[in-house]
Amino acid sequence: MKSNFFDAIVVGTGISGGWAAKELCEKGLNTLVLERGRDVEHIVDYDDMIPPWDTKYRGRVTNEDRRKSPIQSGVYNYNERSKKYFVNDLDNPYVQDKPFEWARGYQVGGRSLIWGRQCYRRSELDFEANAKDGFGVDWPIRYKDIAPWYDYVEPVVGVSGSIEGLAHLPDGLFQPPMPMNCVESEVARRIKGKFEDGRMIIHGRTANHTRKIGNRGPCQYKGSCGAGHACSFGGYFSSNSATLPLAAKTGKMTLRPFSMVQEIIYDKETRKATGVRVVDTETLESRIFHSKIIFLNASTLNTTAILLNSISEVFPTGLGNSSGQLGHNLMDMPYGMGARGTFKGFEDKFTFGRRPTGIFVPRFRNINKATEQQDYVRGFTYQGGAGRGRKAGEGFGRGYKEELTKPSEHWSMAITAWGEHLPYYENKMYLHKDKKDKFGMPVICVDCEFKENEAAMVNDMMNSAAEILEMGGLKDIETYNWNKIPGSCIHETGTARMGNDPGTSVLNRWNQMHDVKNIFITDGSAMCSSGTTPGPSITYMALTARAVDYAVKELNRRNI
Amino acid sequence: MERRRFVTINSLLLGGVVIVSNGLITISCETNVESEKSSIDIKLLNELGEIIIPSSSTPGAKEANVGEYISQIVQDCFSEKEQEGFNLNISTINNTSHRLFGQSFLECTYKQRHQLVQKLDDSDPGFKSLKELITSAFLSSEVGMNQFLTYHQVPGKYVGCTETRPW
Structure with a gap:
């Protein structure tokens, strides 16, 4: 040859x-x-x-x-x-x-x-x-x-990922999911069955391995993949x-x-x-x-x-x-609209390890007659998670330094929408x-560009996110829109x-x-x-x- | 912001205007002044850092050499506007020091430095941004990340609910 x-x-x-x-x-x-x-x-x-x-x-x-x-x-x-x-x-x-x-x-x-x-x-x-x-x-x-x-x-x-039995989000041949943290589990529990349109929180499905495949993995929770550093x-x-x-x-x-x-x-x-x-x-x-x-x-x-x-x-x-x-x-996907809030509770709890995924909210719009929307076709999903950082601290000197080791007063949680681009x-x-x-x-x-149908989803993406967090017991909820241009969803x-x-x-x-x-x-x-x-x-x-x-x-x- | 990117890339394609930063042209004749200034800044930032984050049972900002790192990122990572803001905040430290004590910050005693920081921390928003910069430089240093706090390079597991602080 x-x-x-x-x-x-x-x-x-x-x-x-x-x-x-x-x-x-x-x-x-x-x-x-x-x-x-x-x-x-x-x-x-x-x-x-x-x-x-x-x-x-x-x-x-x-x-x-x-x-x-x-x-x-x-x-x-x-x-x-x-x-x-x-x-x-x-x-x-x-x-x-x-x-x-x-x-x-x-x-x-x-x-x-x-x-x-x-x-x-x-x-x-x-x-x-x-x-x-x-x-x-x-x-x-x-x-x-x-x-x-x-x-x-x-x-x-x-x-x-987790097996959920949803027709609009088919299950696959998954390895065990990465765990939710205490706040995510609690919010998922609180919203379960509460929305007529079926809104729910499940584990993110990710190509990070919880089981070894040959010589690959399992994930060590270093966080390097999310930062683009390979593994x-x-x-x-x-x-x-x-x-x-x-x-x-x-x-x-x-x-x-x-x-x-x-x-x-x-x-x-x-x-x-x-x-x-x-x-x-x-x-x-x-x-x-x-x-x-x-x-x-x-x-x-x-x-x-x-x-x-x-x-x-x-x-x-x-x-x-x-x-x-x-x-x-x-096409790309319009994304970046969502809501965040703080959670009162679990103040004595933390997470360990840098988990490379979060929680997921499957689609709940236009999946059947009951969830049909008047002003747009198709729908969106959410990705997000809860977390807890350290205190910012006030003043200066030894007291300030000591404050830097303390956890933030509350946990916070955010969910962000990814939607369809016609x-x-x-x-x-x-x-x-x-x-x-x-x-x-x-x-x-x-x-x-994004057109009318994508624009028509934006408010719903923000408001529905706020509703989920509210039902989940979060406080001080704010909505946001990152105003992303086409292409930026990659x-x-x-x-x-x-x-x-x-x-x-x-x-x-x-x-x-x-x-x-x-x-x-x-x-x-x-x-x-x-x-x-x-x-x-x-x-x-x-x-x-x-x-x-x-x-x-x-x-x-x-x-x- | 997006519009600016759009313009930038189009001008590149059209072989359009190439903007050369003044810094590149003037750097040769100002090198000595610049490097002297920057070594003073490094010293000032380390001493100021030590007031804000002093050594205790763990090392403080001076041992973490926050000044060198800050000086590096101000030079290589900050936008012109951010550099101006930074220089202004440094000037405020020395100007205030001259006004209060008739000498520069580095010439001040520990007690005077402490008084000065107290005053600025209460009143000056520019000082707050300098304090944040010093704090992030400290917390991202080996001293801050791995002696003051604990860093797990390879956690090996994820625990979603634990009573142990991860840092």
Whole structure:
């Protein structure tokens, strides 16, 4: 075999690319895995074990960081140690037609190193939503199609969570949940059965392991994952901790860092892709690699950019864009509206350990006739938790110092909403016609906003949160809205959506391109809706495993 | 804030105006003055810190060397506006000291320093922000985090309800 011929190529090493690599390699395909950034080796390259006082700025962001990464430095878990997992914005510019915060991590593992780790299955409500209310195109799959694949990926991912028996938040194959603290348990108990719409508090479902999986974990409650510092104990799932090592173990994977895919090569005779053109991000040299099938997992905007940049006689507006939908229907999730309060009680109680998850309030709007809303469709969920810090202290001197060791007078608790963003054709990304980045790739332009339906939820998100806390016995309740712009939820999706009709969608029900049968896309770009519940990554993982299974069968049947 | 980011990134793309900070241009001729000033600030912050968080059965702010850390982050992490605010707060310490005792803070006796801090703590909002800065520098230092309090680098477990303080 020539060195630039492979059975399969995977573009990207984040959450979905790692899964594509693992599945393809385990099915025996010689697989080239391309990553535009540097290699990050599990454990070896992490610095999570350095005590916080031994870092120069003790976590702070510097003015130089803000200059080089004006956008990344505003991301919630960007800090002194995590910044190496975020891009330099100057080298990686994009145009914001409307404000759009685009968090990016270009390295082996991608954003799986710095993700939020919450994992929630989509329910039948999510898969039926577009067909029912008419926004976007109907999902070409239903819950029963993906359920076995959630079952397949969850034990490998290592999701901890509780079994609740809710139709609108399907249970999975979970490890034991991380415990609630005293205030969370008490508030959960107090609200149980009190709301007609079924509002309840359950354990957060997170890809942090409460049980060991091979040599991974269990979680040591260090808190480094939430801070974006990775984990030397492998206590949470990432491509680096799990899927890439499993792919490497097969001996079938060729991992190539510093390899930015700019274009897919299309052959109009066979009507298939023959390979990809890669630019070495260190030398800027171009090189072509060939394969029988291609999995695009470069993240929503970058996967779409590669297709839009792959122009041919047959596809003058981008590869696989016969529907004209490529780049459109971009979604994120509106979030950051909620309520906080203080709890009187448990003054003699504390928590020990830095738990990497919190509590979760499943969706309770528009789940049936009784919970139907007049002014918006779909819904939202809450994430949150209770906690207790130390006293601020007053005055100065020995007394002041002594005060600093005392706990705050009361516990406090907050819950924050994450809601659905409808698919709108006019929310889009496209390539700038002149500007290119330093690697020669046209710059991405983003034109995306929240509209009426998202705005109509905002007050309900705040008020319903306050009602939950009030029922739970909290005092001094205040509502808040962080006024987040699109992109800042880091759940960008939808620009190469699935669908049954090739006239209105880019991918079929197997994440296979309608127009080019040997291309599969299983990152966020494939989504038909954002879903009401956050934690989209577990769905990308399940769809990836499902698509690889189909692709390899089709390959063996000589259909592609 | 978001609007500003939007403008920033667009100007970069268009190869637009590049703003060079004055600091970069003037730094070469002011280096000596700057470094002298900063070593005085470090000393002042450590001595002031020791009044606010004195050594007791555990070390205080001076041993934690809060001055050096604060000086570092003021220089590298603070915005221009925050730097101005910080410098103003430091000036207030010395100005008040000159007014009350006819000498700088570092020239004052322990008793005078104590009187000065008492006065500012009651009246000056700028002092409050300096006190918070010193306190956070102390609590994030090895002394503060691991001698004054207890830090568990690898807790190994999560207990949601315990009577033992975790710090």
